[in-house]
Amino acid sequence: MRKIVLAAVGVAAMAAFGTPMALADSHEANVVKYRQMVMKAVGAHMGGLGALVKGETSVSDVPFNIQEQAAALNATAQLIDQAFAQDVGTKGGDTEAKAEIWQDWEGFVARAALLRERSQSLRDVAETGDEAAIKAAFAGVGKACGSCHNAFRKKKS
Numbered sequence: 001m002r003k004i005v006l007a008a009v010g011v012a013a014m015a016a017f018g019t020p021m022a023l024a025d026s027h028e029a030n031v032v033k034y035r036q037m038v039m040k041a042v043g044a045h046m047g048g049l050g051a052l053v054k055g056e057t058s059v060s061d062v063p064f065n066i067q068e069q070a071a072a073l074n075a076t077a078q079l080i081d082q083a084f085a086q087d088v089g090t091k092g093g094d095t096e097a098k099a100e101i102w103q104d105w106e107g108f109v110a111r112a113a114l115l116r117e118r119s120q121s122l123r124d125v126a127e128t129g130d131e132a133a134i135k136a137a138f139a140g141v142g143k144a145c146g147s148c149h150n151a152f153r154k155k156k157s
Helices: 002-053 066-077 078-085 105-126 132-151
Strands: none
Touching: 002 066, 002 078, 002 132, 066 078, 078 105, 078 132
16 A cells, blocks of 8 residues: 555656656747748748749749749748747757847847848739849848848758
8 A cells, every 4th residue: 555655646746746847848849849830931932932933833833823922921921030939949959040049139030020021022023923023022032031040040060
């Protein structure tokens, strides 16, 4: 009987003290996973737009056209601030995010706003069908992405 009571106390202690730690680790990992998914979505939209803008694939080859792809990029860009708002740093696992994001939060938010602004411009220009203007706007979006990556993303090895 004594062994059963001790085992029950041990299980209760693990439940009381071990579970919150596991949940914290899980929460941090989920925060990192979410922000990585947001950034992968941004990258995927940029890749799709790049293929269309560069003529690697035509609008008739894919179910999305430039206007829809630009709108999707702009919508996804709206999520960046929220995705990074909670500073869990690298506690949640492997990440390319630098600590500078949270040390210079205003700078990070400004760069995210620039991406939103430029992706909105691309969305607007895409509706005109002006190929040269679309290419210029796409290049501007790429520069906005690069300015943030240079400041706030670890270089890939």
